[in-house]
Amino acid sequence: MMRSVIWAQFAKDRRVPLFLILLIAGSVLATVIFTGGANSPSSFAIYSEEANADQIEKKWEKLLNTDDSLQFSIADSAQVKEDLEKGNIDSAVKLMENDYKIITSDEITDVSYMQQHVHSVFQREAEISAITDLEGNELTREDVEKYLQAGPVQMEKVGLNNEEMTDYNMRTQLMFAFTLLIAIFILGFRVNNVTHDKVSGVWDRMILAPISKTKMYTGYILYSFFISMFQIVAVLLLFKYVLKYDLGNQFWLIILVSALFVFSMISIAMLITGFVKTPEQFYAIYPSIIPLIPLISGSYMMPGTISNPILLFVADLFPMAHAMDAIMNVIFYDAGLADITMSLLVMLLIGIVGMGLGINLVERRSR
Amino acid sequence: MLETVDLSKSFKGNKAVQNVNLYLDQGESVGLLGPNGAGKSTTISMMSTLLKPTSGEIKLNGANTLGKPDELRKVLGVVPQEIALYQELSAYENLRFFGSIYNLKGQKLEKRIQDALEMVGLKDRQKGIVKTFSGGMKRRINIAAALLHEPEILILDEPTVGIDPQSRNHILETVKNLNKEKGTTILYTSHYMEEVEQLCDRLYIMDHGAVIAAGTKLELLSILSSEDTNKVELNHLDESFIQEVKDMEGISKVEASNLQLKIIAKKGSNLISNLVHLAEKHHVQIVNFHTETPSLEDVFLHLTGRTLRD
The missing domain is CATH 3.40.190.10 (Periplasmic binding protein-like II)
Known part of the structure; x- marks a missing residue:
């Protein structure tokens, strides 16, 4: 029965695919425009x-x-x-x-x-x-340069696994920032289907049927998850294999981080759903809040640009900062699963707390 | 079969429904009548387990269903007032979805979809996208979606609001067939008196959240058996004339519209001669006068002091 809920959501998107296609194309275009296309200097x-x-x-x-x-x-x-x-x-x-x-x-x-x-x-x-x-x-310039190259204290940059590190690349960071931002929009609008269906009466029809509420919520959440992951994976594959972006050697780990990011953002979208009465209210509030998340999280800036402790604290409340941190560590510093566990756990925690509160609020509104 | 006992619901201290007692016997077709805001939708939301009552009981075959709604939901079909369908999907896809959440699969699901479409007369339009349908067609699919699991009790909340007469007749015919041919128990809410008169064996009249009258059509009409409804057409309306008519002995209601007066008066109250005297006194000419058999509309007016569509 849960599959029926997922199928209905998919059937609606299949009937009107333009919104999804435009958002995916938008994330690719934004990256290309703001970073100058393929990985060129x-x-x-x-x-x-x-x-x-x-x-x-x-x-x-x-x-x-x-x-x-x-x-x-x-x-x-x-x-x-x-x-x-x-x-x-x-x-x-x-x-x-x-x-x-x-x-x-x-x-x-x-x-x-x-x-x-x-x-x-x-x-x-x-x-x-x-x-x-x-x-x-009596030193010449050549002497100084030689001395600097072989100075008494040498600094060697290696990845966390003692492998050669990829140089930090702002384009790659921006590409992820835009891709995750668009994913937030896609998943949010899909979670908003709960409010849509409540207002239209479809939700009540489901309540009257033998399908459990757990299965109903899981159906909506899983569909939002799958559709957002589809967008992220499609965009990342395009940048990795077509536009030749260097995404490191642990693509699976990037996907794992993205999956936890999507889950935690679905929870935040569910939390916002709990505060609104109509889908229109969600459309007004969500796009006003969401673009601020990557800004506060410093996703468009070089690491370390934001140093204000209050902003850093606020950024830590949202999954974007943790996801970007983990992904950049995986790509540029060759971090493994153990190295990014903390970021993953924080996102999981945000997800669980947000989902719990969100569903609770949605249910309270129904009574 | 289904019964409410002292059912009440308050929203933030405001009583929307107060001590409503009603019952549905198996195979019956019962009307719930009342103007907008009378509490009909709140009552049926509670009866269909979607809204928790503040107090009272809802019994299915004698057993209280509060807190354990599954048994009631199994036998219940609900047609909501709003179009509870996915507008982007076809009629068939909608029915497939609503059938599947009732655990219907394969051939059984397919047969139920086709039967429901046949019942509402939209079999040939099943591939059409719902948002392209007329209001009447959407309402018919809305009904079909509630029939897929073959409910024993069907609750319809104003299913004919805002549609064309042809679709309205089709819906009334569908409901009649469900009741007469399939034996489905019907609870039909409406603020259209003629629909309820046409469809229902018994009626409940609600106003201000309470049931103010109940019974068969004849039983309700008998409330006015001691009174006549008289229509008087005048050449002009005079306020002092109307006031004196209201003050006449044996008059229970006077309604004025255009150049017509609707007067509910006790039988044998010597209305005609008294009216003629008054008309002469106020220089008002009586153009036409006739006495009508009271209708349910008159009963409603008598009980509430207002018309159904007020």
Whole structure:
């Protein structure tokens, strides 16, 4: 009988599949638009207006192009300014002998990442220059670089399993942020079918039938779970195999994290369902709250960007922060099941508490 | 077969239903009549186990069903006032779903679906999507969905609201057939007097949450057996004339609409001569006068002081 409930939900979606298709396409498109498509580096123009512009540009072009996800190319200063004014490019770097200026028309994620990179390159160069310029110092630049490469304290980056680590990639993080955000919308609107069916009277018909309430709720929850997991897996497979995103070597673990994330978000959607009387109220409240979750959770920003303890506490109440943390650890630091157990348990806890409260509230409304 | 004893329901201190006692015998067709807000839907929600009463009992074959509704649900079919169907699915898919939650499968389910569609006259439209159906067709599928498990008792909550006369007749015919041919016990709620008169053996009249009268049509009409319903057409309406008519001896109700007065008066109250005198006094001309046999509508007016559709 529970299968009948799942079948009815599926039959409705099959009859009107456009909503689901649009949401899935939307998550892929959002990732492609905000991260520049396939895993290609973000390009930025560099230029100088100093007297020895050529020399400065060539020097910094070589030093800046050391990150695979960022590409810096020399451009004509007049052309860069015109492109910035017309909105053809979002940002560029104006170079000076020992300084730089970032000129940007939009605070997009790529710019903040680029800014961090440019800053670190200039800082390193300043340190090297400071050492080599010391009066009476016989060290050459080459000596300093050699010394830095083989210094007395060496830092080696390895994954949690002592394997080579993938460099942190903001595009991959954004791809997951968008995919999980769309999953939240899909599962929420499916959980809202409970309120739909209550208002239409279908729920009462089911209560009069021999099907138990446990089976009724399980049917709705399982359908929301399956349809959201379908979206996540479809999008991840597309990015992994078609757009060649590096998702690490533990795809199954990413799916496990996603599954727990979907379960815990279904619980939160059920909790919201418990507070509303009509599906229309849910449509008004849910989309107003949901986009805030990835924002608070820092899913669109470099890790560590959000440091406010209150925001961090609020973010911890939602599964998004835990899911993103676990997934990024799996992909970039090669974390195994044991390493992400805490994140999984927290999501499970949020799921169980949310589901318990949510169903209780929905039932109270019925009395 | 099914009985309520002192059934009451309050919502936040407001009494929606008070001490309702009614019963349905096997194979009977019973009407529950009352204006909007009379408490009919609350009463049948409690009788169909969807709403917990504040006090009172609901008995099936003498056994209280409160707290153990499964036995009652097995024999009960409920046609709700709203269209409780998946609008995106076809009529057939809806019936397949509602049949399957009653544990019906395979050939048995298929036969029940086709029988129900035949009963409501929509067999040839079974592949049609419900949201494309007319209001009347949706209501017929709404009824079909309640028939799949072949209930012994069928409760219909205003099943003809807002539909065309053709569909309405079809629904009334379906309910009549279910009662007469299949022996299904019917509880039919409506605020259309003529539907209840046509379908039901016995009636309960509800108002302000309470049953104010009960019995067969004849028993209810006998409430007015000592009175006549008179219709008087005048050339113009005069307020002082109407007031004096109301004050006349033997008059129990006066209703004025357009140029007509509906007067319920005791038999032998010398109404005509008194009216003529009054008309002369107020310079009002009586254009037409006739006496009607009282209807259930008149009984309702007599009991509640208002019409069913007020």
